[in-house]
Amino acid sequence: MTMKLTTDPSAATLLPIAKKEGISTVWDRHRAMQPQCGFGQLGVCCRICWKGPCRIDPFGDGPQRGICGADADTIVARNVIRMIAAGAAGHSEHGRHVALALQGVAEGRLPAYQIRDEAKLRAVAAKLDICTEGQDIAAIAAAVAKATLEDFQNQDHDAPCNWIEATLTKKRLERLQALHVLPHNIDAVITQIMGRTLVGCDADPVNLILGGIKGALADFDGMCLATELSDALFGTPSPVITAANLGVIKPDAVNIAVHGHNPLLSEVVCEVAGQMDEEARKAGAKDGINIVGICCTGNEVMVRHGIPLAANYLSQELALVTGAVDAMVVDVQCIMPSVSEIGACFHTAVITTMAENKIPGATHVDFKEETALENARRIVATAIEAYKRRDPRRVNIPDFKQTAIVGFGVESVVGALATLNAEDPLQPLIENIANGNIRGIALFAGCNSTQVAQDSSFVTMAKKLAANNVLMLATGCGAGSFAKHGLMTQEATLEYAGDSLKAVLTAIGTSAGLNGPLPLVLHMGSCVDNSRAVQVAVAVADKLGVDLDQLPLVASAPEAMSEKAVAIGTWSVALGIPTHLGTMPQVTGSAKVTELLTQTAKDLLGGYFLVELDPALAADKLLEVIEERRKGLGI
Ligand code: CUV
Known part of the structure; x- marks a missing residue:
């Protein structure tokens, strides 16, 4: 039986046309690649030196160690943290570009750019503890750029990166500090991962994974600064109606x-x-x-x-x-x-x-x-x-597009809530979580993968969570999926949200002047904008006086594929968030690493990975996690 390739109607329309034109697509190449290498899928193939490649026999008959002596645990741990390093490099290099651009604007060198959102830049400065009194906007931009670039330059191992320190809850920072996983310098942490995974270096899977967690938190730091400085340069998103597909x-x-x-x-x-x-x-x-x-x-x-x-x-x-x-x-x-x-x-x-x-x-x-x-x-x-x-x-343009209301971030969510309670904007949200009208919050992130019929897992999970009154946020290609499938509309809220969620989204949307409910899934932006969702969660946690691992908050990357998703998923776990993966992570060749990421992490960090390839079951499991968290809070 051939797997269904996509649930996107416009993709389904164009695939036969591509075939007729003799154009091979990602799905053709996926088929041609079958069967895919089982050693690679398990993460037990080591290509780190030229004595290799080596691979560990997962059935126990063949070699259990590589030529250098590395076993499956070491090989899997090294492989996965190199993925984290690559993901963190991608995001933080993007962030560095934005920070350097801000510096260029401050110095008057870049005529193509300006500070479009001065209020945001001031807010960022305040968050980073930069004194802005009596300073003009260029001076503030220069100071913010300098503090940001320190996150790539600081050599003091005991001084965590500025952005992460300014972003997380105090309790979370202490917990991460105690595990020695707070990054002090994004570049250094990525370099350390590459260095410690060389042939003949770190062989302890626990130590390697802790190094990977530090790398993932460096990824988080890079994301926070990329998002916030982009807002200052290009404007902070606010709800806007557009279309997708x-x-x-x-x-x-x-x-x-x-x-x-x-x-x-x-x-x-x-x-x-x-x-x-x-x-x-x-x-x-x-x-x-x-x-x-x-x-x-x-x-x-x-x-x-x-x-x-x-x-x-x-x-x-x-x-x-x-x-x-x-x-x-x-x-x-x-x-x-x-x-x-x-x-x-x-x-x-x-x-x-x-x-x-x-x-x-x-x-x-x-x-x-x-x-x-x-x-x-x-x-x-x-x-x-x-x-x-x-x-x-x-020309063959499929006649499919869906309306999408997008552009939600901390500012716009708090802004919408402020129309209900100007004094204390978060109160209505917290009240509705406490009284169970909203059971919990789910952040959908991550890519599409040829291992899943395109968009299907996102859509299946969201419909189920919505019916169970879970408030949903989305970024990256997850957000793209929901936008294309009409789940970022007011109609979707009316059709799929459970009664109490519908009532809350309607109250907020109406009072915020949307003439109806908020969309079923709130589009928070690109992958680096996952930091926006964390900011919302931190604000709620701070207000309740709890840490992130106590909130009824879950994350899901049901169609994850990129090394960047590995980095994001890992920091999500490190922040205390139970994080679902709907594609098989390439770590299962090591029972130890699998246990570390799916169980031990829960004790150490509060967050952990939950792997479930069936989206309907995955939604059920996340609902259970949400209820467990609610119980912990006594709500
Ligand atoms: Ni950064 S990382 S496929 S575009 S979300 Fe989309 Fe998003 Fe994954 Fe890439």
Whole structure:
């Protein structure tokens, strides 16, 4: 029996067209890859040196140690923490770019950027304990950038990173400090993971995993600073109505898809596109320029500007198969290298922009913050040129898109709650959790994976949790799934929410001027914006005087795939949050590491991984966890 590939109707429409055109997609390559390597799936394949590769026989008949003597526990632990290091590197490098851009703005060096949200920058300064009295905004920006960059430079092992220290509850910081897992320097912690996992280094699985947890917390630090400084530079999201799925691509527009993660480029592309709209019309596009988003760059511009989202991870190639994307502009992460080849089957210009992220066959525009406007103009001009070569006979835009209300973060959630209680905005939320109208909160995050029919686990779990009155937040490709499937609408709340959740969402939404309930799932942004959800949780915990591991709060990555998801999941556990994975983590070849992550973590940190591939069962298990937490709080 072949597995169903996707539950996204527009993806299902385009797959036969791709086949007819002879274009292979991620699903074709997944099929061709079967059966996949069992050693790799268990995490027991070691490729760390050239005496290898070695692999441990999971059935116990063959080798139980690699050539150097490393056993399955050591190999699995080394492999998984290297994944964490890679994830943390990706997120924190993104964060560093944003911090350096803020510094450049403070120094007046970057004409393409400004501080669009001064209030946010002041709030960030206050959070970091930076005195702003009598300082102008440039001086504040400089001080915030300096404090942020210290998180990449500090050499004092006993002084935790500034952002993590400013973000978590006091109790959580103490608990992490006691385990020696608070990062002092993002770069150093990532380097330490690479160093300790070399051949002939750390072989103790417990010690390795603790090092990995520190790396994951460095990832968290990088995310917090990336989110908050992006808000200062580009604006803090507030609720906006937009749309999602491939139907947002317009037949009579120059369609530019922005794809990747970092908003530094896409923000400028959006701005320049507005200025060059007339040129597109002159070229024959009567609807001008239409920017659409893919993956987390898409989420970034969606929550800030209401730019529609065309696709999440698995359907990025299909955006090109519509034949109507004139340029796909990519920055970093989650970009399938196949896009340049598929773009070449059409008229599409696939444009890479980052020096460290090139794809053979793509056009490269060397993006620099200093020349951002000029780079963006070149990109938009390239798209307009490509549009002139578009073959209308090969255009197939699926007629599927869903409305989505997006743009929720701490500020907008607290803002909406403040319309109910201006003095004490969190009180209505806490009251409704305490009285059980809201049983708990679930954060959905993470990717799509070919191991799951696209979006299906997200949607199945959300419907079940909603019916059981769980308030849901989402980021990343999870948010993309919900947006595409119409779960970020008021109608979804009316249709799927349990009665008490519906009443609460309606009271908040109506009082906040939405003319009806809040959407069923609140879109909190991109992957780095998982930090927004943590901020909400920390605010609630602080108000209750408890720590995060006592809250009826769970996280889920039902379709996780990226190393970044490994890092995020691990810090989620470290923060005390029970964290569900709906795809099999590559650690089960070591009983010890599996036990550490799914059981011992609970004693050490309060959070732990819960693996369940069946989404309906996973929802049940999360509901049980929520009830257990409620019991602990006596509510
Ligand atoms: Ni950062 S990391 S597939 S785009 S969420 Fe989407 Fe989100 Fe995973 Fe990538």
